[in-house]
Amino acid sequence: MTDAHHPTPTTASAPAPAPGEGGFTHALREGVRPAWDRAVDHRFVRELHAGTIADDVMAGYLIQDHRFLDAFLQLIGGAIASADTPAARLRFATFAGEVAGDENTYFLRAFDALGVSESERESTPDTPATTGFLAIFREAAETSDYAAILAVLLVTEWLYWDWAQRAPRPLPTSFVHAEWIDLHDNPDFVEFVDFLRSELDRVGESSPQRARELFERTVDLENDFFDQSYGEEQHRERQHDEGQEARR
Numbered sequence: 001m002t003d004a005h006h007p008t009p010t011t012a013s014a015p016a017p018a019p020g021e022g023g024f025t026h027a028l029r030e031g032v033r034p035a036w037d038r039a040v041d042h043r044f045v046r047e048l049h050a051g052t053i054a055d056d057v058m059a060g061y062l063i064q065d066h067r068f069l070d071a072f073l074q075l076i077g078g079a080i081a082s083a084d085t086p087a088a089r090l091r092f093a094t095f096a097g098e099v100a101g102d103e104n105t106y107f108l109r110a111f112d113a114l115g116v117s118e119s120e121r122e123s124t125p126d127t128p129a130t131t132g133f134l135a136i137f138r139e140a141a142e143t144s145d146y147a148a149i150l151a152v153l154l155v156t157e158w159l160y161w162d163w164a165q166r167a168p169r170p171l172p173t174s175f176v177h178a179e180w181i182d183l184h185d186n187p188d189f190v191e192f193v194d195f196l197r198s199e200l201d202r203v204g205e206s207s208p209q210r211a212r213e214l215f216e217r218t219v220d221l222e223n224d225f226f227d228q229s230y231g232e233e234q235h236r237e238r239q240h241d242e243g244q245e246a247r248r
């Protein structure tokens with residue numbers, strides 16, 4: 001019998017099963033469950049969802065996050081170069097265009113609304129988490145190992161989707177908060193997370209050790225990144241105080 005619901009099985013072109021329980025990516029996430037849950041329920045996420053996050057915290061977070069986009073593009077470049085099918089390569093190329101487009105205008109509009117000047121952005125040092133992300137993106141890209149690159153990419157997308165889809169509706173009134181949630185929980189984004197999961201479910205067993213190790217380190221970095229946004233708040237407040245001192 002051959003119909004849409006029961007296609008003839010072939011070994012050459014069997015469609016990948018929908019991502020779900022039992023696959024490689026499911027096991028990866030279960031392996032880091034406590035760290036994953038801590039990230040998606042972080043104080044930063046709860047305050048963002050409630051629309052109560054301090055402007056200084058949001059500003060410090062976005063200054064760091066904007067910086068990591070360049071290295072992120074290198075990682076996508078690594079995926080474009082190492083993908084083992086033309087269809088996957090095309091999907092990553094489209095994604096690279098999206099990252100270089102919409103999100104960049106969000107950052108600039110948000111900096112404007114939060115009163116973050118270009119000189120403040122330039123004079124703010126990288127937090128250790130930002131340095132860690134830049135390094136792991138490069139490290140993964142340089143392996144030219146498709147599974148390793150997918151493991152890092154998947155955390156940055158899947159974990160962000162997971163906290164964003166938990167946001168209560170209606171979204172907060174400030175576009176700075178609402179758009180940041182919506183960017184990570186819209187149909188295109190969900191489709192991309194599913195794509196990454198099916199790809200890694202398909203190729204993950206080829207180098208499970210390296211993929212698992214990179215996945216774990218990236219989840220830890222996501223937690224550090226949220227944690228250190230609150231460190232940045234203190235840093236910015238200090239700078240403001242020093243500015244006031246100087247004017248007295």
Ligand SMILES: Cc1ncc(C[n+]2csc(CCO)c2C)c(N)n1
Nearest residue numbers: 065072099103156157160184222225
């Ligand atoms: C620390 C940190 N981790 C993950 C993301 C999510 N993310 C990074 S680049 C990108 C592509 C544009 O959609 C997305 C979704 C983030 N922004 N910041």
